[in-house]
Amino acid sequence: MAQLPAQTLHRDPQLFYWILIPITVVMVLTGVLRHYASVLMTTTPKKADIKAIREQRALAHGASLRTNYHVLSRKAFETRRDFLIEGFESGAYLKAPNQKGQPPANPMSDPNAMEGMMGMMKNNMAMMIPNTLIMSWINAFFSGYAIMKLPFPITIKFKSMLQAGVMTKDMDPRWMSSISWYFLCIFGLQFVYVFLLGSDNAASQIAQQMQQQQMPVGPMAPGQDPHKMFKAEAENLAVIEHYSVLDGIEERLLERIKV
Amino acid sequence: MLVPCRASTKLHLTFSPAPSQSPASSHQQPRSNTMAWLSRPLTVIGLVILAHGCYSAHEHTVLSSTSVQHPTSPSATSLPLDIYIETIAATLLICLGLVLGSGTPEPIQWHTWAGKIEREGDSTSGDADKELRSNPFNALEARSGFINISKLRSDFVKYQQLGK
Amino acid sequence: MPSLLLRPHATLSHAEALQVAQQAPEFLRKNPASYSASPFFSLFSPPESSNTWTIYENLLLACLRTGDNTTAHQCLERLVVRFGASDERVTALQGLVKEAEATNDSELEKVLKEYEEILAKDNTNVPISKRRIALLRAMGKTSESIEALVQFLDFSSTDAEAWMELADLYLSQGLYAQAIYAQEEALIIAPNAWNLHARLGEVLLMAAESGNEGNPQNYLAQSLKRFCRSIELSDDYLRGYYGLKRVTDKLLDANSKEKKSAESDEFTLPETSTIEKLNQAATKKLGDIVRKYDAKDPLWQGYDAGEVAAARTYLSESSQKVVR
Numbered sequence: 001m002a003q004l005p006a007q008t009l010h011r012d013p014q015l016f017y018w019i020l021i022p023i024t025v026v027m028v029l030t031g032v033l034r035h036y037a038s039v040l041m042t043t044t045p046k047k048a049d050i051k052a053i054r055e056q057r058a059l060a061h062g063a064s065l066r067t068n069y070h071v072l073s074r075k076a077f078e079t080r081r082d083f084l085i086e087g088f089e090s091g092a093y094l095k096a097p098n099q100k101g102q103p104p105a106n107p108m109s110d111p112n113a114m115e116g117m118m119g120m121m122k123n124n125m126a127m128m129i130p131n132t133l134i135m136s137w138i139n140a141f142f143s144g145y146a147i148m149k150l151p152f153p154i155t156i157k158f159k160s161m162l163q164a165g166v167m168t169k170d171m172d173p174r175w176m177s178s179i180s181w182y183f184l185c186i187f188g189l190q191f192v193y194v195f196l197l198g199s200d201n202a203a204s205q206i207a208q209q210m211q212q213q214q215m216p217v218g219p220m221a222p223g224q225d226p227h228k229m230f231k232a233e234a235e236n237l238a239v240i241e242h243y244s245v246l247d248g249i250e251e252r253l254l255e256r257i258k259v
Numbered sequence: 260m261l262v263p264c265r266a267s268t269k270l271h272l273t274f275s276p277a278p279s280q281s282p283a284s285s286h287q288q289p290r291s292n293t294m295a296w297l298s299r300p301l302t303v304i305g306l307v308i309l310a311h312g313c314y315s316a317h318e319h320t321v322l323s324s325t326s327v328q329h330p331t332s333p334s335a336t337s338l339p340l341d342i343y344i345e346t347i348a349a350t351l352l353i354c355l356g357l358v359l360g361s362g363t364p365e366p367i368q369w370h371t372w373a374g375k376i377e378r379e380g381d382s383t384s385g386d387a388d389k390e391l392r393s394n395p396f397n398a399l400e401a402r403s404g405f406i407n408i409s410k411l412r413s414d415f416v417k418y419q420q421l422g423k
Numbered sequence: 424m425p426s427l428l429l430r431p432h433a434t435l436s437h438a439e440a441l442q443v444a445q446q447a448p449e450f451l452r453k454n455p456a457s458y459s460a461s462p463f464f465s466l467f468s469p470p471e472s473s474n475t476w477t478i479y480e481n482l483l484l485a486c487l488r489t490g491d492n493t494t495a496h497q498c499l500e501r502l503v504v505r506f507g508a509s510d511e512r513v514t515a516l517q518g519l520v521k522e523a524e525a526t527n528d529s530e531l532e533k534v535l536k537e538y539e540e541i542l543a544k545d546n547t548n549v550p551i552s553k554r555r556i557a558l559l560r561a562m563g564k565t566s567e568s569i570e571a572l573v574q575f576l577d578f579s580s581t582d583a584e585a586w587m588e589l590a591d592l593y594l595s596q597g598l599y600a601q602a603i604y605a606q607e608e609a610l611i612i613a614p615n616a617w618n619l620h621a622r623l624g625e626v627l628l629m630a631a632e633s634g635n636e637g638n639p640q641n642y643l644a645q646s647l648k649r650f651c652r653s654i655e656l657s658d659d660y661l662r663g664y665y666g667l668k669r670v671t672d673k674l675l676d677a678n679s680k681e682k683k684s685a686e687s688d689e690f691t692l693p694e695t696s697t698i699e700k701l702n703q704a705a706t707k708k709l710g711d712i713v714r715k716y717d718a719k720d721p722l723w724q725g726y727d728a729g730e731v732a733a734a735r736t737y738l739s740e741s742s743q744k745v746v747r
Contacts, residue, residue, distance in 0.1 A: 048547070049547070050546050050547050050578055053547055053578060053579065054577070054578040054579075057578065057579050057580050057581050058580060060580075060581045061580040061581050064581065064611050064612055065611055068610075068611045068612075068614040069611075070614070071607070071610045071611060071614045071652075072607055072610075072611070073645065076604075076607055080611075245652060246645075246648040246649070246651075246652060249648050249651040249652055249655065250647065250648070250651055250693045250697050250698075250701060251693070251697065252651075252655065253651045253654060253655050253701070254697065254700055254701060254704070256655070257654075257704055257708075258700075258704070369615060369656060370655060370656055370657055370658050371658060373617055373656055373657030373658070373660070374657050374658025374659045374660065375658075376657075376725070377657055377658075377659055377660050377661065377725055377726070378658075378659045378722060378723050378725050378726075379722055379723070379724065379725045380724060380725020380726065393430055394617075394618055396613060396616035396617070396618050396619060397430070397431055397434055397618065398431045398584070399583050399584055399587050399609065399613060399616060399618075399619060400434075400587065400618055400619075400622065401431035401432070401433035401434045402433060402584050402587055402588050402591075403431050403432055403433060403480075403484070404515075404549075404550060404553040404554075404557075404584055404585075405553055405556065405557040405560075405584070405585075405588045406432065406433055406484065406519070406557065407557055407560065407561045408484070408487055408488065408519055408522050408523045408561075409522060409523060409525070409531075409561055410561060411440075411487075411488045412487065412488055412490065412523055414437070415437055415440065415441075415488050415489055415490065416490070418437040
C-alpha cells in the first residue's frame with residue numbers, strides 16, 4: 001500500500017485572476033445577452049383559429065367521455081356516444097371537412113409549420129453562435145495549460161473531459177484546463193441565470209431542452225391526419241362496455257357508512 | 260372543547276355512521292404533540308451515535324493500516340461487529356425520530372379528504388400548511404366568468420338598506 | 424384572512440363581500456404597483472405569486488359589488504400594468520367594470536356592442552364570449568343568451584364552467600331535461616366533483632317535483648343515486664345528506680301511497696328497506712352535523728350557516744310529522 005506522493009504543480013496565482021474569472025464573467029454576460037436577444041427575437045405565437053380549436057376540443061371531449069363514461073347512466077352514455085361517433089366519422093368537427101381523406105400537407109409548405117421551424121432555428125442560432133465564438137476565443141488564448149485543481153478526487157475517466165487540450169498522460173485528473181472550465185460553466189450557470197433573469201429565461205438552454213424532451217406529444221401532432229384520429233376515437237368509443245358508478249350505489253354507501 | 264368531543268365519541272359508539280373519524284381527529288392533537296416532543300431528542304441521540312460510529316470506523320481503519328504486523332490479513336481490515344450494530348441502530352433511531360416528528364399525514368382517500376374540507380372549511384386557518392381549504396370544484400358552481408355584476412350590485416344596495 | 428380573498432367571488436355572501444372590499448385599500452398599499460420579472464430585483468419587494476393576481480381579481484369584483492368604484496379602478500390598473508391592456512382576461516375585467524358602472528339599458532347596450540366588436544375581430548376570445556353571454560342574460564335576453572352559449576360550447580366543448588352556466592340557464596327556463604343533459608356534460612369533465620353530483624341530484628329532484636315531463640319515479644331514482652354518489656365522494660357532506668333525506672322521504676311517501684307505480688326503464692329503485700335505511704342514516708347524520716355545528720366543535724365549523732339552518736328546520740319538520 002505504497003501511496004503515491006501527491007502531484008504538486010507550481011502555478012502562477014495570476015492564472016486564477018486572469019483566466020478563471022474572465023471566463024466566468026464572460027459566460028454570465030453572454031447568458032444575459034442571449035436572454036435579451038431571444039426576448040427581442042421571439043414573435044408572439046400566432047393564435048389558433050376557431051376551427052382548429054374546435055377540432056382539438058372536440059377530440060378532447062371524446063377522450064373525456066371515453067375515460068369518464070362511468071358517471072353517466074347507460075341511456076345518457078349511449079345518446080352521447082352515438083352522437084359523437086356520428087360526428088367524428090362524418091368529419092363534422094374537422095378543421096376543413098372537405099379535405100378529409102387527403103394526405104396531410106407537407107409541413108414545409110404549411111406556413112404555420114414554417115413559422116414554428118423558423119422560431120426553432122432562431123433559438124438554435126442564438127445558442128450556437130455565442131457558444132462557438134467563446135469556444136474559439138478560449139482555444140485561441142488559453143489553451144494548453146492547467147489552471148486549477150479540484151478539491152476532491154475523481155476517477156481517471158474524467159481526464160478527457162477536464163483536461164481537454166492538455167496532452168499530458170500521467171497528470172492527475174483533478175487538474176483542470178481552461179476549456180473544461182468553460183464546459184463546467186455552460187452546465188453550472190443555470191442557477192445563476194435563474195437567479196438573475198427569472199425562471200423562464202432563455203439563457204437556461206439545458207432546462208429548455210429537458211422540457212422539450214419531457215413534453216408529451218400533443219393531441220394534434222403535426223403531420224397527422226385529424227380525420228384518422230377522429231375515426232380512432234370513434235372506434236374507441238364504440239367498443240366501450242358501459243358500466244355506471246351509480247349501479248348499486250345505495251347498497252355500497254350503506255355498507256360503508258354502517259361499518 | 261373536550262365535552263363535545265366526548266359526546267361525539269359516545270354518539271359514534273351507538274350509531275357510528277362514519278367509522279372512527281371524529282374520535283381519531285379529536286385525539287390527533289395531543290398525540291402529535293407528544294410525538295413531536297419525543298422526536299427531537301431521538302433524532303439528536305441517533306445522530307450522535309451515528310457520528311460516533313463513523314469516528315470509530317475511521318479510527319479503526321487508520322489503526323489497522325498503520326499496524327505493521329498483518330497488514331493484509333482479513334481480520335485487521337474488516338470492521339468489528341459492534342461498529343456495524345452501532346451504525347444500523349443509529350440509522351433506525353434517526354428514522355424513528357424523523358417519522359415520529361412528521362405531522363399527521365393528510366388524508367389520501369378522496370372521500371376522507373373531501374369530507375375534511377366540507378367539515379372544517381377554512382376555519383382552521385391556523386395550520387401551517389397553506390393548502391387549499393375549500394372545495395376546488397366550487398368555482399364551477401360560482402362561475403366567475405359569467406358573473407352578473409349589475410344584479411349583485413343592486414342586491415348589495417338592498418342588503419345595506421335592510422341593514423339600516 | 425387570505426382564504427376569504429382567494430375564494431371565488433360569487434360564493435361570498437354580501438357581508439363577506441363587504442369584508443373583502445374593506446381589505447382592498449390595505450392590500451393595494453402593501454403591494455407594489457408593478458413587479459419586476461427578475462427575482463434579483465424582487466428580493467427587495469414582496470414576493471409575487473399567482474395568488475396575488477387572484478386576490479386582485481376578487482378585490483376588483485368585491486369593490487364593484489359594494490359600489491367602491493375608485494378602488495376597483497385601482498385594482499384594474501394594477502392588472503393592466505402587469506398583464507397589458509390587450510390581455511383577454513383583462514379586457515373582460517375592463518368590460519365588467521363598464522357593466523357595473525352602467526346605469527341604464529342603453530349603456531349596457533353599448534358595452535354589448537363593444538364585446539361584439541372584439542369578438543368580430545377575434546372569435547376565439549373565451550373570457551369576452553363569456554361576458555357577452557352573461558350580459559345578455561343580465562339584460563333579460565335569455566333565449567339569445569342560451570343560443571350564444573350553445574354556439575360557444577360547440578367550439579369549446581370541454582369547458583365545465585360553461586356547461587354549468589347552460590344548465591343554470593335551462594333550469595331558469597324550466598327545461599329540466601336539457602339542464603340535466605348539460606349537468607351531465609359538466610360531470611364528464613369533472614367526474615369527482617361532489618358538489619356537481621349533489622347539484623345534479625337537486626335538479627333531478629326539482630324535475631321530479633315539477634312532474635310535467637318524463638317519469639317522476641325515474642327522476643327520483645336517479646336523484647337518489649346522485650346524492651348517494653356525492654356522499655360517497657365526500658364524507659359528512661351536508662348538502663348530499665340533506666338531499667338524500669329529501670329524496671328518500673319523498674320516495675317513502677310515494678311508496679306507501681301507490682306501491683311502485685311504474686318500473687323505471689333506466690334505473691330501478693332499490694328495495695324499500697334500503698331506502699328506509701338510507702333515510703335513517705341521513706337523518707342521524709344531519710342531526711349529528713347540526714348538533715356539532717351548534718356546539719361550536721372546532722372541527723365541524725366549515726359548513727355554510729344557511730345550509731345548516733335549512734337542515735335544522737327540515738329535521739324539525741319531519742320529526743313533527745313522525746310524531747303526528
